[in-house]
Amino acid sequence: MERRGLPGARPDHLGDAYFQDDLPVRQATTLRGHAVRALYLACGAVDVAVETATDQLMEAVLVPVGAGGGAP
16 A cells, blocks of 8 residues: 555556556545546555554545535
8 A cells, every 4th residue: 555656666558547556545535547446446445444543544535425426
């Protein structure tokens, strides 16, 4: 988790944003990019947050109820 979003972590022609690796998880304000990859990243971040009792990481991936529109 700590290596995500750092320059040069992934030398790939598709770019870091494609893999949601363009900024650290804790700095991201939205889940973006490919839906399945975003879900895998969020699930992994929650697992790490629970195992390490890291509130900051958990808060980075949780979406407040009512955010993002849609039916209540």
